[in-house]
Amino acid sequence: MDRQKRKKMRNLRVMFTNIFMALSVLALVAILMLIAMGYSFNIKTGIQQSGLVEIVSRPGAATVEIDGTTKFERTKISTMLTSGKHELKITKSGYDIWQRSLDVDPGLLTSIDWVRLFPVNPEVYEAKTYEDIRYVNFSTNRKSMFLIEKGSLSAYYVDLQTEKLDTQKIKLATILNVAPEFVTEGTFKITSWNKEANKILLSWTRALPDEEGNIGEPSTDLYLVDLKSPDKTINLTKNFNLHFSRALFANDSGSKLWVLESGNLRSIDLSNLTISGLIASKVEILTNNKDVVAFVNTDENGERAIRIYVDGETGASVVKELADEQKDAKISLSTGTYWSDNWIAYTVDKELRVLSGSYPSYDKPSKNSMRELEKQELAFIPNLISVNEDQSIIILASGKQVYALDIETTHHFNYEVDADLTSINWLDEYLTWQYVDNKIVVRDFDGYNRRELISENDNQFGVLLTENDDWLYFFDLKIVHPEPTNCTTGAGDSAITEGDVDTNQATNCIDSVDAAPIHNYVLRREKLKI
Numbered sequence: 001m002d003r004q005k006r007k008k009m010r011n012l013r014v015m016f017t018n019i020f021m022a023l024s025v026l027a028l029v030a031i032l033m034l035i036a037m038g039y040s041f042n043i044k045t046g047i048q049q050s051g052l053v054e055i056v057s058r059p060g061a062a063t064v065e066i067d068g069t070t071k072f073e074r075t076k077i078s079t080m081l082t083s084g085k086h087e088l089k090i091t092k093s094g095y096d097i098w099q100r101s102l103d104v105d106p107g108l109l110t111s112i113d114w115v116r117l118f119p120v121n122p123e124v125y126e127a128k129t130y131e132d133i134r135y136v137n138f139s140t141n142r143k144s145m146f147l148i149e150k151g152s153l154s155a156y157y158v159d160l161q162t163e164k165l166d167t168q169k170i171k172l173a174t175i176l177n178v179a180p181e182f183v184t185e186g187t188f189k190i191t192s193w194n195k196e197a198n199k200i201l202l203s204w205t206r207a208l209p210d211e212e213g214n215i216g217e218p219s220t221d222l223y224l225v226d227l228k229s230p231d232k233t234i235n236l237t238k239n240f241n242l243h244f245s246r247a248l249f250a251n252d253s254g255s256k257l258w259v260l261e262s263g264n265l266r267s268i269d270l271s272n273l274t275i276s277g278l279i280a281s282k283v284e285i286l287t288n289n290k291d292v293v294a295f296v297n298t299d300e301n302g303e304r305a306i307r308i309y310v311d312g313e314t315g316a317s318v319v320k321e322l323a324d325e326q327k328d329a330k331i332s333l334s335t336g337t338y339w340s341d342n343w344i345a346y347t348v349d350k351e352l353r354v355l356s357g358s359y360p361s362y363d364k365p366s367k368n369s370m371r372e373l374e375k376q377e378l379a380f381i382p383n384l385i386s387v388n389e390d391q392s393i394i395i396l397a398s399g400k401q402v403y404a405l406d407i408e409t410t411h412h413f414n415y416e417v418d419a420d421l422t423s424i425n426w427l428d429e430y431l432t433w434q435y436v437d438n439k440i441v442v443r444d445f446d447g448y449n450r451r452e453l454i455s456e457n458d459n460q461f462g463v464l465l466t467e468n469d470d471w472l473y474f475f476d477l478k479i480v481h482p483e484p485t486n487c488t489t490g491a492g493d494s495a496i497t498e499g500d501v502d503t504n505q506a507t508n509c510i511d512s513v514d515a516a517p518i519h520n521y522v523l524r525r526e527k528l529k530i
Contacts, residue, residue, distance in 0.1 A: 244261050473523060
């Protein structure tokens with residue numbers, strides 16, 4: 001073979017080698033990409049795609065079992081699982097068991113970051129005793145408590161995350177600007193906390209006597225109370241000479257409100273104590289996401305619709321016009337933001353719609369870009385709707401029936417609870433609680449892991465899990481019977497008669513008036529970390 005031919009053959013070998021190497025690299029990259037996307041090969045099932053599962057528990061360092069096999073001795077963990085249903089079980093010494101069925105979506109991340117384990121034999125401490133509580137309310141950020149004792153003329157703002165329960169005493173007569181004798185009348189209710197939990201909207205409903213001493217019809221005043229500086233309290237009802245049926249904080253600091261009076265929607269700037277002009281009339285349902293308010297109303301043309309109003313715009317955008325046959329339909333409505341997307345959820349009778357994207361703009365309609373995230377026909381007409389703190393979970397309920405939607409995954413869950421729901425109470429971002437037969441019952445938002453946390457609890461003031469995950473607070477009723485008075489002792493008597501307090505001597509007590517028992521409430525706290 002001559003030199004020219006050998007050179008040609010060598011060049012061909014080099015070219016084919018390079019092509020082979022390039023194809024090998026491409027194949028390797030493709031295989032690695034498929035592996036990264038969760039694809040694997042099984043002799044029985046062939047090629048299949050897996051999903052990434054992330055599991056986080058509180059407390060951590062728990063054991064994770066998947067499909068009956070211990071996979072990890074710790075949490076937080078991430079693992080690839082084949083798509084489809086798997087059984088998940090999480091355990092930790094000294095704590096209860098958490099378990100559920102899990103549907104893994106191929107090629108997607110499934111995050112189970114709401115696992116909470118509770119101590120089996122918790123340490124319970126007596127934190128403080130209050131005499132005959134009149135009203136108590138826990139803050140939405142799970143850090144504080146506002147409390148009024150029945151016999152007291154003061155309210156108490158309590159920091160539940162401090163060891164000593166730092167307390168600010170607030171003189172009710174001073175902030176309400178009334179004589180002390182009037183404070184004992186009527187009922188109090190917190191209608192809203194701001195996000196920082198240093199301001200509340202407090203309503204006071206009572207029937208006061210007129211100048212002739214006659215008791216009139218009950219009236220309600222709405223107060224903005226600055227819990228750090230109670231002397232700055234504002235009686236919004238008297239200041240604006242309007243009776244507000246609903247009020248919501250329009251920002252985190254609590255410097256602006258959305259208010260409803262006689263069906264008229266307005267906003268209040270608390271920095272300047274000014275009220276806006278009419279935004280909408282004949283409003284029947286009102287909810288908000290800070291400076292965006294969603295509502296249902298009937299306009300001047302008799303058209304009933306669900307609308308969105310963005311603060312500062314010249315009008316409200318229509319989200320859903322109700323047809324003639326829906327004029328009397330029951331509406332549930334909520335709105336929020338998860339990650340970078342805004343969402344609006346509403347039901348018209350049993351029909352649920354969830355829209356996601358950018359809020360519709362009245363002034364710039366070309367920017368409206370909401371897409372349908374979820375469409376469902378529910379098994380019931382909801383009368384309750386609630387959203388968790390980070391606005392990722394929506395729960396709708398009626399009676400014992402519950403529907404829950406995870407906005408991130410669009411997975412939804414239907415289940416029943418123990419007793420009819422009158423409210424939806426969140427224990428943390430993903431757990432709800434219910435008071436059932438003298439017990440505090442908790443469950444995950446999707447209905448799994450029903451657990452009884454507190455048994456034989458004789459009050460319905462609820463339960464609070466602190467934001468730092470250290471303590472679980474609840475009240476316990478303690479009835480104190482006053483000691484008998486006007487007692488005489490017959491020394492040397494051998495027989496024991498009714499009313500005796502000593503086994504060696506008979507005691508006869510005569511009360512002219514039966515003393516009423518005192519209802520003390522003990523604030524207890526349960527340690528969550530052992």
